[in-house]
Amino acid sequence: MNLSYFIATRYFRSKEKKNFITVLSRISMVGVAVGTMALVVVLSVFNGLEGLIKGLYASFDADLKVMPVMGKSFEVNDDFLSEISSMDGVEILTEVIEDNALVRYGEHQVVATLKGVSENFLEQNRFEKGYFSGDMSLGEGDRPQAILGRGLSYFLLLDLDDDFELMQVFYPKEPRAGSIDPSSMYNRSVIQPAGIFSIEKQYDDEYLIVPLDFAADLLEYGNKRSALEIKVADGFSIDNVKSNLRNHLGEEFLVNDSNEQHASLLMTIRLEKLFVFLTLTFILAVASFNIFFSLSMLAIEKKKDIAVLMAMGGTQKFIRSIYLKEGAIIAFSGALIGLLLGFLICWVQDSYGLVSLGVTSSIVDAYPVKMRWTDFLYTSLSVVVITLIASYRPALIASKVKTTMHL
Template identity: 85%
Template sequence: MNLSYFIAARYFRSKAKKNFITVLSRISMIGVAVGTMALVVVLSVFNGLEDLIKGLYASFDADLKVMPALGKSFPVDEDFLSSIKRLDGVAILTEVIEDNALVRYGDHQVVATVKGVSDNFLDQNRFENGQLVGEMSLGEPDKPQAILGRGLSYFLLMDLDDEFELMQVFYPREPRAGSIDPSSMYNRELIRPSGIFSVEKQYDDEYLIVPLDFAASLLDYGNRRSALEIMVLDGFSIQAVKREVRELLGPDFTVKDSDEQHASLLMTIRLEKLFVFLTLTFILAVASFNIFFSLSMLAIEKKKDIAVLISMGGTRRFIRSIFLKEGAIIAFSGALVGLILGFLICWVQDRFGLVSLGITSSVVDAYPVKMQWTDFFYTSLSVIVITMLASYRPARIAAKVNTTQHL
């Protein structure tokens, strides 16, 4: 066994009468353990929240979304659509018309995002991670039906069981010169609500899903579309299909995957995770001051032992290594305990969901967690760096002991 490590371990495991230095060393170890455990747990919760949000959005969004680089719509024809469908990996191509319109139901009205979709939209399990009420159907061409978000249904006081009340949807159009008829200033269509979905608050409060032909008639889009949504075949890389679509369509179109469609939200979560990591690391650094003080006091208490070691041939470097390793033992013992406790807490939460979100209508009942090896690695790396910084000064002080004064 390495001699410096042996001496450091003897100091740490000393069974002599407990004194303030020993108590401070144990407190240091507990502080490092608690800080490490908190880092692992909090980072795992952020990972779980990110995955949850991705899953919720993925249940509503397509794998890829094609939009015009300029403007809000573009013309399509059968040849254009067929060229995309023929690409390897393209499973389903959904045409989309999306714009804001005024929705009225009874005496209530609200501005909503009307999303017209082709018939294959509901064949893609778009709402599998959400909650559904009523019938998930867009009706027939002569009897169109709409599916709306739960928040939107609250604003309109929607009653799906009322077969006689229809939604009125209004969209402004360019007024005709010389016309004094107010009805010439907007399009108006009637549609029956068939179902209510709940996926994510942004969608729940804004979206009204309607048939593509209904949206084209209401919004005067004709053969123009605001977006195309692509579902990728299982076994194909989304990024590979994305590159193929970009090469086919050229610079006039943008192609975004699910993460890019919500880049700002995901970036916010990752920035929050980074700042939480830095904050808890700072707290861990504060806790490591106990290591600094305990090693400094240990160096003072062991001056006679140090003088004996030096007189027996021990070098200053050897003395420094004893105290550096003493600090490493304190910190690594605490870090190991913290990593194990953090892992166990996350595993129990993931398996049994002990800590509830406290929201009865939430898609998930308990806080989601997801452990990643990178979190364990960076947490361990932080402990190593902090330990070396906290131990270096006391180790230098110990190495400067005057031998003649303490023998």
């Protein structure tokens, strides 16, 4: 066993007298353990929230979304759609027309995002991770049906059991010159509400999903589309399919995966996670100041031991290594306990959901957690850096202590 490590271990485990220095060392270890545990738990919760948001969005959004670089729509034809559908990895191609429209139900009205989709939209289990009530159908032929978000249904005071009340949808159009008829300034269509979904507030409060033909007629889009949504077949890489689509479509189109479709939100979550990590690391550094004080006091108390070691040929480097390793033992013991406790807390939360969100209408009942080995690695590296900083100065002072042996 390395001699400096052996001496440092003896200092840490000494039971001859429980003085203030020993108590301070234990407090330092507990502080590091608590800080490490908090880092692991909080970072795992952020990972869980990010995964939950991605899952909720994925249940509504497609794997890939094709949009024009300029403008809000583009022309399509059968050959164009067939070329995309026949590409490797493209399982389902959904045509989309999306724009804002005024929706009225009874005496209530609200501006909503009208999303017209082709028939295969519901074949992709779009609402499997959310809440749904009513009939999951967009109707057929001359009897179109709509599916809308829960928040939108609250605004309209919608009653799915009322088969006689229809929703009216209005969309403005360019007025004809010389016309004074108000009805010439907008298009109007009626549709039967069939179902209500709840996935995420942004979608719940805004979206009204209707058949593609209904939206095309109301908005006068003709062969124009707002976007194409693509479901990637099992066994194919989304990144590879995205790359092939970009090469095929050229620079006039954007091809975004699910993360790119919500890049700003995911970036916000990651920035919050980074700032929380930095904040808790700073708190961990403050807790590690106890290591600095305990090692400084230990160096004063062990003057005689230092003198004996120097008399036996011990160098300043050897003395310094003893106190550096003493600080490492304190910090790493606390870090190991903190990592184990953090892992245990996250495992219990993930398995049993002990801590509830406290929201009765939430998609999940308890705080989601997801442990990543990188979080454990970065936390451990933070402890190593903080330990070296906290231990180096006392170790340097101890190696330069002026000692005199009295015989």
